[in-house]
Amino acid sequence: MGKSSSSAVVRLFSVAGALFAVSTLFLTIFCASRAEAIPAFSRTYKTECTTCHTVFPQLNEFGQAFEKNGFVWPNAVPLSKKVKSAQTEEERKSAEYIMLSGIPPVVPLSVSLNASILYNDKAEDNVDWKRYSAELFGAGAFGGDKIGFWFNESLGSQSGGPEAPSQLWFVARDPFGIPVHLKAGKLSPDLSLWKTTLNGRMLSQSMSVDGFSMTAAQSGIELSEILGSRVQVVLGMNDRNNNTAKNGPSTVNAKGEVVAGKAAEPNSVNDFYGRVGVKFGGTDYHGKEPEIDLDKDSVWDYLSVSASAFYYNGSTSKGDGVEHDLTRFGLEGEVAYQKALLMFGATFGENNAESDDPLKSTALSAEVDYVFTSQYAVALRYDTLDVDGKDKRNLITPGIIYAPLQNFKLRLSAAIDSNPTNAAPGKAASNTTATLTATMSF
Amino acid sequence: MARNCGLKALLVAATLCLAASPLAAADIKTVGSGDAMNFDASGFPPDMKPKFEIMKVKCIKCHTMERTIVAIKTGVAPISGQPFDRGATKAYGIKMLRKPDSDMSKDQVKAVVELMNYLVDEAAR
Numbered sequence: 001m002g003k004s005s006s007s008a009v010v011r012l013f014s015v016a017g018a019l020f021a022v023s024t025l026f027l028t029i030f031c032a033s034r035a036e037a038i039p040a041f042s043r044t045y046k047t048e049c050t051t052c053h054t055v056f057p058q059l060n061e062f063g064q065a066f067e068k069n070g071f072v073w074p075n076a077v078p079l080s081k082k083v084k085s086a087q088t089e090e091e092r093k094s095a096e097y098i099m100l101s102g103i104p105p106v107v108p109l110s111v112s113l114n115a116s117i118l119y120n121d122k123a124e125d126n127v128d129w130k131r132y133s134a135e136l137f138g139a140g141a142f143g144g145d146k147i148g149f150w151f152n153e154s155l156g157s158q159s160g161g162p163e164a165p166s167q168l169w170f171v172a173r174d175p176f177g178i179p180v181h182l183k184a185g186k187l188s189p190d191l192s193l194w195k196t197t198l199n200g201r202m203l204s205q206s207m208s209v210d211g212f213s214m215t216a217a218q219s220g221i222e223l224s225e226i227l228g229s230r231v232q233v234v235l236g237m238n239d240r241n242n243n244t245a246k247n248g249p250s251t252v253n254a255k256g257e258v259v260a261g262k263a264a265e266p267n268s269v270n271d272f273y274g275r276v277g278v279k280f281g282g283t284d285y286h287g288k289e290p291e292i293d294l295d296k297d298s299v300w301d302y303l304s305v306s307a308s309a310f311y312y313n314g315s316t317s318k319g320d321g322v323e324h325d326l327t328r329f330g331l332e333g334e335v336a337y338q339k340a341l342l343m344f345g346a347t348f349g350e351n352n353a354e355s356d357d358p359l360k361s362t363a364l365s366a367e368v369d370y371v372f373t374s375q376y377a378v379a380l381r382y383d384t385l386d387v388d389g390k391d392k393r394n395l396i397t398p399g400i401i402y403a404p405l406q407n408f409k410l411r412l413s414a415a416i417d418s419n420p421t422n423a424a425p426g427k428a429a430s431n432t433t434a435t436l437t438a439t440m441s442f
Numbered sequence: 443m444a445r446n447c448g449l450k451a452l453l454v455a456a457t458l459c460l461a462a463s464p465l466a467a468a469d470i471k472t473v474g475s476g477d478a479m480n481f482d483a484s485g486f487p488p489d490m491k492p493k494f495e496i497m498k499v500k501c502i503k504c505h506t507m508e509r510t511i512v513a514i515k516t517g518v519a520p521i522s523g524q525p526f527d528r529g530a531t532k533a534y535g536i537k538m539l540r541k542p543d544s545d546m547s548k549d550q551v552k553a554v555v556e557l558m559n560y561l562v563d564e565a566a567r
Binding site: 045046047048050051054061062073075076282283288289290291292294295297301302338339371372373374 | 524537
């Protein structure tokens with residue numbers, strides 16, 4: 001057993017390594033050497049992708065501040081002032097029509113294309129070449145930067161692989177002069193420090209139990225505000241009646257089949273949630289760089305520590321027509337030092353079933369990322385999920401990323417999963433998969 | 443009469459001297475255009491030349507030098523529209539120090555900030 005497992009792993013890495021080498025060679029030969037990124041924000045602000053990303057889509061500190069600011073450049077000069085201070089007639093006209101019409105200066109649309117090859121040691125056909133997906137997204141700000149917006153929608157997926165939850169929301173920045181950001185629409189609740197990591201969302205973020213996943217996009221309202229410059233408070237309410245599809249992330253089972261994420265059942269009551277995040281050191285939530293003495297060294301020159309806690313109270317149904325109350329409580333932490341990033345998260349859940357015994361669940365995740373340059377990065381993650389002491393899952397996910405262009409990357413990752421379907425309590429299967437994914441955004 | 447002519451000549455000479463030296467220094471000289479634009483360091487003071495050697499290698503790793511030149515010449519950061527003054531040069535230096543890709547030491551950042559401060563002052567004259 002041990003021997004066959006180890007030979008499978010050796011084969012797996014041999015195949016994946018060969019694919020990676022061939023793809024890298026292809027790119028080195030045929031792709032331009034100049035890095036040019038052109039997705040929506042890059043076009044709007046005429047700046048490179050690495051302004052906000054380590055390796056897309058993972059946000060760096062400034063990118064996080066930009067997102068928290070409703071997709072408006074932190075501390076940017078307002079358009080009205082730009083009109084007055086324009087140095088040429090052309091600049092003035094350009095700024096003026098945008099200010100008066102309220103429209104974004106460029107059409108803020110982007111497309112992301114994915115093609116991947118999956119190796120599964122337990123599948124009858126070990127290698128699946130037919131995994132393609134495309135996603136349309138748009139985001140930005142308009143109306144003199146008073147309104148921000150975001151939407152994303154899958155344009156199709158041949159692989160049946162994980163899909164990001166479709167979203168469409170607007171955020172009003174300081175509406176009626178009230179110092180708060182008001183977000184409304186179909187949105188993924190802001191319960192985490194991270195939108196994603198180099199290895200995708202952690203299990204502590206996407207934990208799905210009884211068809212309920214916190215990251216599922218819901219129709220709702222969310223208030224957020226930055227207190228001072230290093231504390232963020234989020235309060236939200238959503239109506240899961242509109243939430244009938246695309247919830248829990250898809251998985252690959254022991255036969256190599258893609259199992260779609262369970263759709264949460266609609267309910268008739270609203271869910272409530274809240275989160276508090278705090279950051280010490282590093283760029284603050286307004287995008288301001290820390291004060292650093294250039295003549296003296298300090299550990300805080302490169303160090304930042306963030307922490308966050310959330311609470312979610314709602315209900316779900318398992319299709320029996322009965323609503324079951326549920327709660328989720330989570331803690332997250334992040335330590336960043338120079339090129340290294342350590343993230344950890346813990347989510348504790350309780351689903352009150354019809355019986356007296358609540359269904360308790362715990363997801364723990366830890367990931368370490370190292371960004372050598374904006375072209376090369378590695379990540380290693382460990383996730384563990386325990387549902388009621390019976391249904392257990394351990395997942396180890398190493399990944400290597402090579403991004404020869406700022407808007408094109410290759411990601412080679414493996415997933416050593418003790419219970420990939422997470423569907424049969426007490427009957428854990430296991431498999432090991434490797435995926436080579438090429439992603440391009442423009 | 444002769445005394446008035448002498449005074450006039452002195453005033454004209456003084457005006458020409460004033461016009462020649464400070465305004466010439468206020469003009470930040472550049473070479474090339476577009477992506478290839480760079481500072482013309484031939485007129486830099488000797489202590490600024492080594493700092494320019496660092497700047498011309500490090501600052502173009504992620505963006506063109508044109509972006510820096512526009513910020514210094516106009517006094518406005520091109521992307522944010524914020525003032526690009528002595529306070530901003532240090533903030534940008536710190537941003538680059540902490541950027542994983544910049545590969546800049548503190549001493550190098552300090553040198554580049556000092557050069558940018560010199561250029562900002564020259565541009566403002």
